[in-house]
Every structure is written in structure tokens, then in C-alpha cells.
Amino acid sequence: MESYSESTGFLYLEDGTIIRGSGFGAKGIRAGEIVFTTAMNGYPDSLTDPSYRGQILVFTHPLIGNYGIPEKNTVNGILTNFESEVIQVEGVVVAEHTEPFKWNSSMTLDTWLKKEGIPGLQGVDTRAIVKKVRSYGVMMGVISSGIDFGDIDVKKYLEKRYDEIDFTQYTSPKAPIIHQGKSEETVVLVDCGVKHGILYQLYQRGFTIVRVPCSYSVNKIIDFDPKGIVFGNGPGNPNLLVGLSQNFREIVEYKLPILGICLGHQIATIALGGKVKKMKFGHRAVNKPVIDTTDNKCYITTHNHGYGILSKEDLPPNTKMWFYNPDDGTVEGWVHEKLPIITTQFHPEARPGPWDVTWVFDKFKKMVVKNA
Numbered sequence: 001m002e003s004y005s006e007s008t009g010f011l012y013l014e015d016g017t018i019i020r021g022s023g024f025g026a027k028g029i030r031a032g033e034i035v036f037t038t039a040m041n042g043y044p045d046s047l048t049d050p051s052y053r054g055q056i057l058v059f060t061h062p063l064i065g066n067y068g069i070p071e072k073n074t075v076n077g078i079l080t081n082f083e084s085e086v087i088q089v090e091g092v093v094v095a096e097h098t099e100p101f102k103w104n105s106s107m108t109l110d111t112w113l114k115k116e117g118i119p120g121l122q123g124v125d126t127r128a129i130v131k132k133v134r135s136y137g138v139m140m141g142v143i144s145s146g147i148d149f150g151d152i153d154v155k156k157y158l159e160k161r162y163d164e165i166d167f168t169q170y171t172s173p174k175a176p177i178i179h180q181g182k183s184e185e186t187v188v189l190v191d192c193g194v195k196h197g198i199l200y201q202l203y204q205r206g207f208t209i210v211r212v213p214c215s216y217s218v219n220k221i222i223d224f225d226p227k228g229i230v231f232g233n234g235p236g237n238p239n240l241l242v243g244l245s246q247n248f249r250e251i252v253e254y255k256l257p258i259l260g261i262c263l264g265h266q267i268a269t270i271a272l273g274g275k276v277k278k279m280k281f282g283h284r285a286v287n288k289p290v291i292d293t294t295d296n297k298c299y300i301t302t303h304n305h306g307y308g309i310l311s312k313e314d315l316p317p318n319t320k321m322w323f324y325n326p327d328d329g330t331v332e333g334w335v336h337e338k339l340p341i342i343t344t345q346f347h348p349e350a351r352p353g354p355w356d357v358t359w360v361f362d363k364f365k366k367m368v369v370k371n372a
């Protein structure tokens with residue numbers, strides 16, 4: 001059994017709170033927006049989700065690490081048990097890092113964080129952090145593993161604000177990546193830092209997937225002769241991605257079926273004249289209810305977003321609310337009334353999470369087949 005070394009560590013919140021704990025993972029200091037997830041499992045998936053770029057992730061589940069970190073599995077270049085190749089978060093905060101007991105664990109969470117240069121903090125009251133974030137809203141913070149608070153000028157790390165950084169520069173590919181599928185139908189996926197769970201769902205439906213950088217021109221996208229377009233998830237503030245919204249408006253002219261997921265849903269909303277605003281502390285969980293307005297059915301879904309359509313009034317013109325969250329009334333997806341466009345704010349690929357809504361990809365497939 002591997003063991004992990006404990007060291008000094010802290011989390012500093014921008015309101016001046018200092019929370020001391022034991023550092024684990026890589027020695028270092030990182031700044032980021034402090035967010036929390038209530039998911040009880042799926043930490044390898046969450047930590048590699050590119051939408052978490054620029055954020056320090058606090059797990060509310062008290063024991064993290066129980067089943068270790070598996071070897072990476074891929075099918076046709078698509079990871080089936082991680083969401084991207086590297087850890088994306090700036091830092092990890094857990095109440096207790098535990099030793100793994102699982103047949104397919106290849107290393108501990110501690111070793112993985114060390115390998116990838118990411119600081120971790122444990123032995124802290126994660127509920128106290130969550131209570132603070134829930135009452136005051138998300139805030140910037142600094143995490144340290146192995147370096148004492150007194151030894152650094154913490155404010156220096158907080159000069160840049162999360163909302164003002166375009167993180168897609170780190171998570172979007174520099175050139176197209178193609179995953180050949182079983183059928184001739186090609187979908188172009190505008191890749192701001194896509195979760196491999198989304199790629200896998202598309203691959204399972206036979207599509208050939210062409211992932212393009214999120215700054216790719218519409219002309220070059222159309223050169224691939226796509227039968228449908230997917231705007232995937234991604235990190236950061238969607239209102240900064242002005243060029244991407246412009247591209248969305250241009251692509252719409254081709255009347256191709258479009259699926260927008262999470263950041264993709266937000267870009268579609270902004271592009272067509274709706275409003276996406278910052279939420280107080282966002283939705284990050286694997287058990288968020290959404291109601292389908294077409295039949296009133298409730299689904300339990302995976303979420304990771306800090307921005308959203310906060311009310312129906314912010315929907316773009318000519319769209320109908322498709323899903324909403326009964327907890328806070330936020331819009332969780334829409335359907336265009338005239339064009340073949342559907343969007344979801346939640347994650348239908350559900351990695352990690354329940355597979356209640358993978359049928360959203362079937363619906364998209366039907367739209368593509370009908371349009372072909």
C-alpha cells in the first residue's frame with residue numbers, strides 16, 4: 001500500500017479567511033475560484049473535466065480517494081474513464097484523503113496530484129467552506145500544499161480574476177482531431193475543452209467526430225461537410241467568448257442540426273440574443289433535478305456550471321424552455337422553434353453521474369438523420 005506524506009497547507013479565501021490543514025499532492029501554491037461539488041464519486045472524472053480550469057475544487061463528500069486512480073482506458077482515442085488527459089483543476093480540497101482499496105487502482109490520489117503538479121489540502125472542515133460560499137457566493141482563493149501562510153504574500157496570487165480570463169486558450173485543441181466512427185455521418189464538435197464522455201456518447205451513435213479548435217472559422221468547419229454540429233462544454237465566462245458567439249450565428253445560417261451542451265448551451269443563448277449571467281455559487285453535483293417541460297417528467301442529472309440562464313425572460317427570441325431546475329427555477333435547456341437547435345445546461349453524458357438523460361444524444365442523432 002502506498003502512503004502519502006502530510007505537510008503544512010492552507011486555503012485562503014479572498015474575504016480574508018485562512019483555513020489551515022495538511023497539504024498533500026504536489027508542493028505548491030495556486031490561485032483559483034473556489035467551487036464545491038456534492039458528488040460522492042467520480043473524482044477522477046471531475047478533476048480531469050476541462051470546465052474546472054481556473055477553479056479550486058472542494059469535495060463535500062468526506063472521504064475522497066477510496067477507490068484510487070485507475071489506468072487510462074481509451075476506445076478510438078476517446079478516454080472512457082477520464083474526461084481529459086490531465087488534471088484540470090488548480091487545486092483539490094477534501095476533508096479526508098483516503099487510501100484506496102480497489103482492484104483496478106493504479107495509484108493514490110496523492111500520487112496522481114504529485115505527478116501532475118497539483119496541490120491538495122486535507123483535514124479541513126469542507127462544510128464550513130461550503131457554508132461560506134453558499135452565503136457569500138463563489139470567491140477567489142489560494143491553496144497551498146507544503147508552504148506556510150506566513151512565508152508568502154498571498155495577495156500577489158489574487159491579481160487576476162477568474163471571470164476575466166479566457167481559459168479556452170489552455171483547453172481547446174490547437175488543430176483538428178478526428179475520431180473515425182462506424183458511419184459516414186460526420187459531426188463537427190467545437191472543442192473548448194470537451195469532456196470525453198460527450199465524445200464517447202457521439203461515438204457510440206456511430207458518428208465520425210471532428211473536433212475543431214474553438215476559434216476555427218466557419219468556412220473551415222463547413223469544409224468537413226458536417227451533418228450536425230455540437231458545441232461542447234468548456235471553462236470560464238461565456239460572455240468573454242465573443243468570437244465564438246459570432247461563429248455560432250454564422251453556422252446557424254447553414255440550418256444544420258446543432259446540439260449545445262453546458263458552455264455550448266450558453267454560447268447558443270448569447271449568440272441568439274439571450275442572457276447568461278453569473279450564478280451565486282453555481283450547480284456542481286450528480287443529483288440535480290430537471291423537469292422536461294414537454295411531458296413534466298423529472299430527471300436526475302449531472303451539473304458543472306457557474307453561469308446560466310437565470311430566468312425564462314433571459315431566453316433568446318424564438319426559443320422554448322425545454323428543461324428547468326425546480327430547486328431554483330433556472331433554465332436547463334431550450335429548443336428553437338424554427339431551427340434544428342437543442343441545448344442543455346446539464347451534462348447528458350453524465351460523467352460522473354446517472355444516465356437518465358443520455359437520450360438527448362439519440363434525439364440529436366434523429367435530427368441529423370432527418371436532415372441528411
Ligand SMILES: NC(=O)CC[C@H](N)C(=O)O
Pocket residue numbers: 051232233234235236237238261262263264304305306307308
Ligand atoms: N461545464 C461547462 O461547460 C461550464 C460552462 C461555464 N464555464 C460555466 O461554468 O458555467
